[in-house]
Amino acid sequence: MAFRGPQVWLWRWRRNPLRRRADAVEAWVLLAAWVVTVLAGVLAGLATAGTVEHGMARERVEWRPSVALLTEQAPGPADSRPATSSSEQVWAKVRWSARDGSAHTGQARVQPGSGVGTPVTVWTDPQGRLVTRPATPSEARTRATLVGGIAGVCAACVPFVAGRAVRSRLESRRIDQWGYEWARFGPLWGGRTRG
Structure with missing residues (x-):
């Protein structure tokens, strides 16, 4: 494992003879x-x-909220308790009038077992389409x-990711330059010493 000295902050911006371009x-x-x-x-x-x-x-x-009326019997047994969550409600066909007076039908969540004509509050957009609350x-x-x-x-x-890719490319290029410089100057240092 190579020894590394203490990390020096901002070393790439400091004047240093070993710092390369x-x-x-x-x-x-x-x-x-x-x-x-x-x-x-x-x-x-x-x-x-x-x-x-x-x-x-x-x-x-x-x-806006609108009052819709059930057009069919809601599935499930009639229960006198109000549903405490939407998972306890069932889907049934309802009819309502938009702000311009046009009639619309669609599916809404209602109490199980609700009868035909039961009023239900639904939310509609300006065009009269059903939306969520x-x-x-x-x-x-x-x-x-x-x-x-x-x-x-x-x-x-x-x-x-773009910065990491550019940095990786720069590092690869730097390693290639080191290899080129070593191939160029390495043989000059390769002489044997006599002793």
Whole structure:
């Protein structure tokens, strides 16, 4: 195992007779790659999070609850207790009117065993299509943060991988140069000493 001395910070930027031009180029490439990685990740994450949160805020404004009526008997036995979760509800066909007065039909989650004509609250978009309940502001922030974080990490991977590829290429080139220089000057040092 080769002995390595203490690590010196920023050695590639310090004046040193052993520092080669390739060391300085590699240092600048690494610095640029890290700066672009951080900037790309942060900017992409913030932009994506802002877009997602803005879209969910628009949904909260545009989507409205509507009263729909069951057009068929809901499957399952009738239960007097209200369903506490959507997993305890069943899908059934409902009919509702859009804001412009046009009639629409679709599938919605309802209480098991609900009869024909039972009123159900559904959420609709401005065109009268069924949508899910819009996210609350805290849910929207959480989703925006998660999506923004994922987008930021993905965006940061591109310059990071590119920087690693350039560094690997520079290192390969440096090793080739060492081999060339050793082949050129090695025989000059190869003489035997007499003693």
